[in-house]
Amino acid sequence: QTVVTQEPSFSVSPGGTVTLTCALSSGSVSETDYPSWYQQTPGQAPRTLIYNTHTRSSGVPDRFSGSIVGDRAALTITGAQADDESSYYCVLYLGRGITVFGTGTEVTVL
């Protein structure tokens, strides 16, 4: 069974930078896994941030960026703001329509 693992939590200072990662149990993540990233605050539906590794969804501030770092997908928040305090999930596409969510990272801004 394929598992996609993220850091459980991160803390970042206001104005600081944080990089969240997304690892695949079966090997390296690449652009052909079409990594995407979603933000979710408690009680709300997810919001799409990044797709196809680094493409920002409409209306997403440019302080959010996506990349591949080493063998993982990464989401970087540069200049964190208080309302970035949320859970963040990556998704990897495994082929034949099958997608897998990562375990999620809870980000605290303080």
Place this chain on the structure above:
Amino acid sequence: QVQLVESGGGLVKPGGSLRLSCAASGFIFSDYYMSWVRQAPGKGLEWLSYISTISTYREYADSVKGRFAVSRDNAKNSVYLQMDSLRAEDTAVYYCARNGITTRHFDFWGQGILVTVSS
């Protein structure tokens, strides 16, 4: 603007069935794959199923394969999730989501609907 509105959730006994609906508006529904995603209380997101534009392709997560069935009616701009043999562990908020034009991500989400499986 794009809107996805789920309905049909509620309380059901273990072993029972429920059919969720998702009404779409604000876009050409028949042009897009659609998916279902759920979130158990206090847990992360879990992809469940997708259906292609004219229902040719459907896939399911192992956790629901054989128990859940996705369908769509392009004339009604709606996608459905038939859930049978429900278990306590199916208790979750269920979201419908539109797949992006490359189909490999989700670009819009419904607000979610709660399904509780309990005796």
